[in-house]
Amino acid sequence: MADPEQTISQLHASALGQLELADTIEAVEAVRVDALGRKGKLNEISKEFGKLTPGERKHIGKLLNTVKQDLEARLEARKAALETVALDARLASEWIDLTTPAPGVRPGHLHPVTQVQRELEELFVSLGFAVLDGPEVESEYYNFDALNIPADHPARDMQDTFWLKDGRLLRTHTSPVQVRGLEMLGPPLKMIAPGRVFRNEEVDPSHEHTFYQLEGMMVDRDVSVAHLIYFMKTLLSAIFHREVTVRLRPGFFPFVEPGFELDIQCLICGGTGCPVCKQSGWVELLPCGLVHPSVLRYGGVDPEEWSGFAFGLGLTRLAMMRYAIDDIRLFASGDLRFLKQF
Numbered sequence: 381m382a383d384p385e386q387t388i389s390q391l392h393a394s395a396l397g398q399l400e401l402a403d404t405i406e407a408v409e410a411v412r413v414d415a416l417g418r419k420g421k422l423n424e425i426s427k428e429f430g431k432l433t434p435g436e437r438k439h440i441g442k443l444l445n446t447v448k449q450d451l452e453a454r455l456e457a458r459k460a461a462l463e464t465v466a467l468d469a470r471l472a473s474e475w476i477d478l479t480t481p482a483p484g485v486r487p488g489h490l491h492p493v494t495q496v497q498r499e500l501e502e503l504f505v506s507l508g509f510a511v512l513d514g515p516e517v518e519s520e521y522y523n524f525d526a527l528n529i530p531a532d533h534p535a536r537d538m539q540d541t542f543w544l545k546d547g548r549l550l551r552t553h554t555s556p557v558q559v560r561g562l563e564m565l566g567p568p569l570k571m572i573a574p575g576r577v578f579r580n581e582e583v584d585p586s587h588e589h590t591f592y593q594l595e596g597m598m599v600d601r602d603v604s605v606a607h608l609i610y611f612m613k614t615l616l617s618a619i620f621h622r623e624v625t626v627r628l629r630p631g632f633f634p635f636v637e638p639g640f641e642l643d644i645q646c647l648i649c650g651g652t653g654c655p656v657c658k659q660s661g662w663v664e665l666l667p668c669g670l671v672h673p674s675v676l677r678y679g680g681v682d683p684e685e686w687s688g689f690a691f692g693l694g695l696t697r698l699a700m701m702r703y704a705i706d707d708i709r710l711f712a713s714g715d716l717r718f719l720k721q722f
């Protein structure tokens with residue numbers, strides 16, 4: 381073999397040269413494996429020991445150990461130095477100045493349905509209406525019976541809901557507040573009752589198990605369909621910020637007589653026909669009518685003396701129309717990316 385002493389000192393020098401250039405912990409590790417690893421260059425030399433005399437073997441072995449120890453120490457030192465540099469860099473980049481003022485509480489904002497609700501409340505209060513609240517867990521009596529919907533009435537099937545074990549239910553509409561309002565305040569009465577309602581529905585882009593309505597009712601002497609139309613036009617012009625044209629079509633709802641479907645002339649096409657109004661020029665918006673005499677009686681009011689109109693506005697539906705939202709499920713999704721747009 382070549383002069384082992386010379387080979388060792390060459391390997392030593394070359395390893396130190398590489399170490400000088402190693403500027404990452406990984407690079408230092410590579411130098412260590414190359415020089416000192418089990419298959420490293422210095423260990424290769426040990427394999428040639430058989431060819432040496434005992435005297436040479438002792439001398440070379442000692443030299444080899446010295447070189448290994450020296451390299452080991454220098455590798456460790458280099459590694460420690462690099463770790464310090466990395467830590468300093470991290471501290472510099474992650475340093476936080478605790479004396480700068482905090483960014484403060486991010487202002488939140490109201491849910492789009494709440495915004496529409498508050499706007500309508502303000503409008504109705506300005507027209508002299510009271511804003512009433514009713515329980516979301518309602519009795520069968522107020523939700524159905526007192527609204528002229530007896531147990532065998534088909535309207536009950538259209539309003540399937542969630543029943544509690546004690547016989548109460550999650551209200552299917554805000555209409556129970558009509559009777560509660562009459563009982564509590566008596567006529568003359570102008571009231572609205574916005575709130576959350578529930579249906580046991582197959583959920584899809586236009587149906588939810590939980591949504592919002594706004595009930596409205598006016599009971600006074602000689603209230604007619606003309607009053608109803610006037611208030612509806614005022615309401616809808618305020619909502620859509622422009623004059624709207626409405627029409628009434630006969631519609632059947634047990635708690636009104638006569639009952640109507642109120643349509644507005646399509647705001648997209650102005651009545652000439654488009655996909656939104658299915659080419660008809662009209663969009664179905666809300667059920668309404670004159671309060672059924674039975675409902676007045678349930679509320680303790682004499683229908684010979686008093687009459688009234690009532691309407692049920694889908695607040696969620698209205699918010700969808702106003703903001704052109706095509707999936708009702710977005711409202712309760714809790715997705716901030718959606719909510720932040722309003």
Ligand SMILES: [Zn+2]
Nearest residue numbers: 646649654657
């Ligand atoms: Zn249209």
